[in-house]
Amino acid sequence: MIAQGPIVLVGCGRLGSAILEGWLLTGTVAAEDLIVLSPSEKPAAEAARTRGARINPPLETLTQARVVVLAVKPAIWRDVMAPIAPFLNDRAVILSVMAGVAAPTLAEGIGGWPIVRVMPTTGVSRGRGVASVWSADARAEAVGRELFAPMAETVVLKDETLMDAATAVAGSGAAYFYAFTDALARAGEAAGLDAATADVLARATLRSAADSMGDDALDALIGRIASPGGSTRAGLDALDQNERLKTMLIDTVAAAVRRNREMGA
Ligand SMILES: NC(=O)c1ccc[n+]([C@@H]2O[C@H](COP(=O)([O-])OP(=O)(O)OC[C@H]3O[C@@H](n4cnc5c(N)ncnc54)[C@H](OP(=O)(O)O)[C@@H]3O)[C@@H](O)[C@H]2O)c1
Structure with a gap:
């Protein structure tokens, strides 16, 4: 207080x-x-x-x-x-x-x-x-x-200059997760689910993943779902082929940082 x-x-x-x-x-x-x-x-x-x-x-x-x-x-x-x-x-x-x-x-x-x-x-x-x-x-x-x-x-x-990066990760981050959830739902549709069912599954998965995240290391959390040779591992390998997921997010955060700096100038 x-x-x-x-x-x-x-x-x-x-x-x-x-x-x-x-x-x-x-x-x-x-x-x-x-x-x-x-x-x-x-x-x-x-x-x-x-x-x-x-x-x-x-x-x-x-x-x-x-x-x-x-x-x-x-x-x-x-x-x-x-x-x-x-x-x-x-x-x-x-x-x-x-x-x-x-x-x-x-x-x-x-x-x-x-x-x-x-x-x-x-x-x-x-x-x-x-x-x-x-x-x-x-x-x-x-x-x-x-x-x-x-x-x-x-x-x-x-350092105060890190405020732009923090804003690009945390301030904008929820929108990135929502965009990812939408893309996951659309991918479910492409795999044969109807749009409404894909939406429910993708949203519920985000909620459930957030609920069970706790403070464990992210690698450990992934490892609990993705067993070697299993389907999740196959999906993750496709997701980050040639490190494209990391590259995409580096570009995403860098673009938001740039825009934060332009708006603050
Ligand atoms: N929204 C977010 O998620 C978020 C996140 C991080 C930082 N921010 C920052 O937070 C600030 C506010 O954003 P916001 O989204 O809350 O904007 P907002 O909804 O437009 O709120 C700004 C408020 O300021 C009030 N205001 C205007 N003149 C005032 C005065 N003379 N005295 C007291 N209040 C006055 C306005 O009142 P009336 O409604 O009566 O016009 C309005 O309710 C911004 O600087 C933004 O960069 C926002």
Whole structure:
């Protein structure tokens, strides 16, 4: 539980709502320690209000803020922060979940507060997200871990530039798995299954594989299904013929990293 001073969530859109729901679900932040700033009414904020969170209180209440979480679109953060910044105390930490806005840019626009960048997935709403944390400041990094580790598998990056790679793997990764699942279903169709049956089988397989993954080494997990000379081994050999699976994913992640860099430039 985070103590001492409110946590201010600025922006309650898709990600902001997921963060708010995750905090309350996991008890990471008590509702009475939450301040939410949102131009329009949001179901997640209203649900938090019924539990004691303050929604759009006077900006004077921000003087005690311990953390300000910036969850608005990158294009507007300067305008959003301008009226808030004069009320923040010296001990406040700025936590940005905005993609592609680098810490030096934030520091230049906001001022002297420690900054931590976190790149979470919306799975945090169910307490099952993924989050990458980076900060040049140890206290700010600790705040990032404290606020996200209870609702996300959290990694701390050594260098801010790795945020683009982490986003390309974890932020985009669910879409890659969905695309793979669709391709698997279509391959099942090509092998004679009807489309609906192939869909059910492919989706259920992804869910079941995720459920049984645990923390075992991936090679060991594969080895449990693919016995030498068996059908799964034959399929895997075809899948990674000439290392094409690895090559394809290196290209996939590299393309997403490039795009992340272009958008952040
Ligand atoms: N969505 C994701 O999966 C994801 C993942 C990682 C990082 N991110 C980052 O998270 C940030 C938000 O993304 P999103 O997908 O949640 O976008 P979004 O759904 O558009 O949410 C942005 C929210 O900002 C609010 N807002 C606008 N002006 C504001 C102000 N002056 N004060 C407070 N709130 C204000 C908007 O309110 P109204 O709705 O009332 O206009 C909107 O709800 C982005 O920077 C993005 O890069 C998102």
